[in-house]
Amino acid sequence: MKIVRTMELITILNHCHRHRGFVYQHARFAPDRLSIEVDVRPRAGSAAICSGCHQPAPGYDHLPQRRFEFIPLWGFLVFLLYRMRRVECRNCGVLVEEVPWCDGKHQLTRAYMLFLARWARKLSWKETAESFHTSWDKVCDAVEYVVGWGLQHRTLESIRAIGVDEIQYAKGHKYLTLVYQIDQGITRLLWVGKERTLESFQGFFTVIGEQLAAQIEFVCSDMWQPYLDVIRQKCSQSLHILDRFHIVAKMNKALDEVRAAESRQMAREGHEPLLKKSRWCVLKRKENLTSQQNLRLRELLRYNLQTVRAYLLKEDFQQFWEYNSPTWAGNFLDFWCYQTMRSRIEPMKKIARTLRSHRQLLLNYFKAKKQFSSGVIEGLNNKAKVTMRRSYGFRTFHILELALYHSLGKLPEPELTHDFF
Ligand SMILES: [Zn+2]
Numbered sequence: 001m002k003i004v005r006t007m008e009l010i011t012i013l014n015h016c017h018r019h020r021g022f023v024y025q026h027a028r029f030a031p032d033r034l035s036i037e038v039d040v041r042p043r044a045g046s047a048a049i050c051s052g053c054h055q056p057a058p059g060y061d062h063l064p065q066r067r068f069e070f071i072p073l074w075g076f077l078v079f080l081l082y083r084m085r086r087v088e089c090r091n092c093g094v095l096v097e098e099v100p101w102c103d104g105k106h107q108l109t110r111a112y113m114l115f116l117a118r119w120a121r122k123l124s125w126k127e128t129a130e131s132f133h134t135s136w137d138k139v140c141d142a143v144e145y146v147v148g149w150g151l152q153h154r155t156l157e158s159i160r161a162i163g164v165d166e167i168q169y170a171k172g173h174k175y176l177t178l179v180y181q182i183d184q185g186i187t188r189l190l191w192v193g194k195e196r197t198l199e200s201f202q203g204f205f206t207v208i209g210e211q212l213a214a215q216i217e218f219v220c221s222d223m224w225q226p227y228l229d230v231i232r233q234k235c236s237q238s239l240h241i242l243d244r245f246h247i248v249a250k251m252n253k254a255l256d257e258v259r260a261a262e263s264r265q266m267a268r269e270g271h272e273p274l275l276k277k278s279r280w281c282v283l284k285r286k287e288n289l290t291s292q293q294n295l296r297l298r299e300l301l302r303y304n305l306q307t308v309r310a311y312l313l314k315e316d317f318q319q320f321w322e323y324n325s326p327t328w329a330g331n332f333l334d335f336w337c338y339q340t341m342r343s344r345i346e347p348m349k350k351i352a353r354t355l356r357s358h359r360q361l362l363l364n365y366f367k368a369k370k371q372f373s374s375g376v377i378e379g380l381n382n383k384a385k386v387t388m389r390r391s392y393g394f395r396t397f398h399i400l401e402l403a404l405y406h407s408l409g410k411l412p413e414p415e416l417t418h419d420f421f
Helices: 009-016 110-122 125-131 136-153 198-214 225-234 244-268 279-283 291-300 306-322 326-341 346-357 359-367 374-390 397-408
Strands: 022-029 035-042 059-073 076-089 093-096 161-169 174-182 187-194 218-221 239-242
Touching: 009 022, 009 035, 035 059, 059 110, 110 125, 110 136, 110 397, 125 136, 136 397, 161 225, 161 374, 174 198, 174 374, 174 397, 187 198, 187 374, 187 397, 198 225, 218 225, 225 239, 239 244, 239 359, 244 279, 244 306, 244 346, 244 374, 279 291, 279 306, 306 326, 306 346, 326 346, 326 359, 346 359, 374 397
Parallel strands: 035 076, 161 218, 218 239
Antiparallel strands: 022 035, 059 076, 076 093, 161 174, 174 187
16 A cells, blocks of 8 residues: 655645646755745656757757746745757757746746746735745746737637727826727727827727728727828728717816916915815816715806806716717707807817817717727726836836736636646
8 A cells, every 4th residue: 555645845846837848856945944845857768859840850968057037926036047058959959948837038937927927916926026036037038938828729719899099108297008909898908009190090900900890880080180091091980989988088278278267366466365276176076076076066056157157068068978879969069169259268268169170079989889989998997007116117018018908908818737826
């Protein structure tokens, strides 16, 4: 009768991280007692694989021992120690062998990179590095590997609806262009472009190709002119919708301008500070006000201020989205713009002029039966902002791009035989 007395680390490794052609030999503490080292050897009689053509090839020589970092265990770092062989391949010449637990230049094993990358979606990159006693750079490496693999293996078929959005970073001085798929069944980030130019958005169409672009039925965007131009050019047959979320945001911005200017003017002229603490009363939706703010708003509405009139125009405009028929919505829009143009409130008049010049695109919202609207893009936009905050470290375009694809791209992941996470 065979009695198993101890469970060795080697046994566990053979269960969760076994590779044909290689054997784990011996596990021990490193001299510092902070890490565990496991020797790996080629299995007797199994040939090395050429990293150029992925075929077995005769051995040439051995390189010095390398340490491959594996998933840490109970607070100890774990390293696989292996001397890579070089092969003399008939096709490729003398090359280093390919090993299944790691690719090319990485110090981390594939399993560990996938493990770190998954945590980096739940925690900030810094927190991930701290939790596993590793560095921010290694977390970044791991994410880069997983995202690279995912982009290579994702499928970009049957995209019916896309949304394009711009997002600010680096303290508001720089922009990214984000393209999302916003189909009912799947919403995901498809493309990250540097800046918000014609070229950055065109980059997306280069990636998906003409055939896929021709199948897009709905495009949702804000009023940024370069985007409008690209959409007209690349998706001429699709229904182009202006995004509700961006219009509401624009209107709030105009209202805030009116309020701030009027508040300053009243202070200058020595009036009672009526508009003090009024900011949220007028910017928030009525149903979201606290009872204190509600009281404040009601008091404010008694005065004939520009801010109050602008506020009423903004509130009135909410009705626009309630229509079902494009014709009636159009009538409402015309009347609202007419009224607003007579208001003598410049920021609001500017909004009216913008809405008028985009009338057709605004009404497309009703033609699309409101299928693709504010909620989706606004949600993705918020998630993108949270992601950018979490990946902080180096605010380079490349890092942001990685972080955004990683958390919003719904990318496929390399598969492991064991689920470590
Ligand atoms: Zn080869």
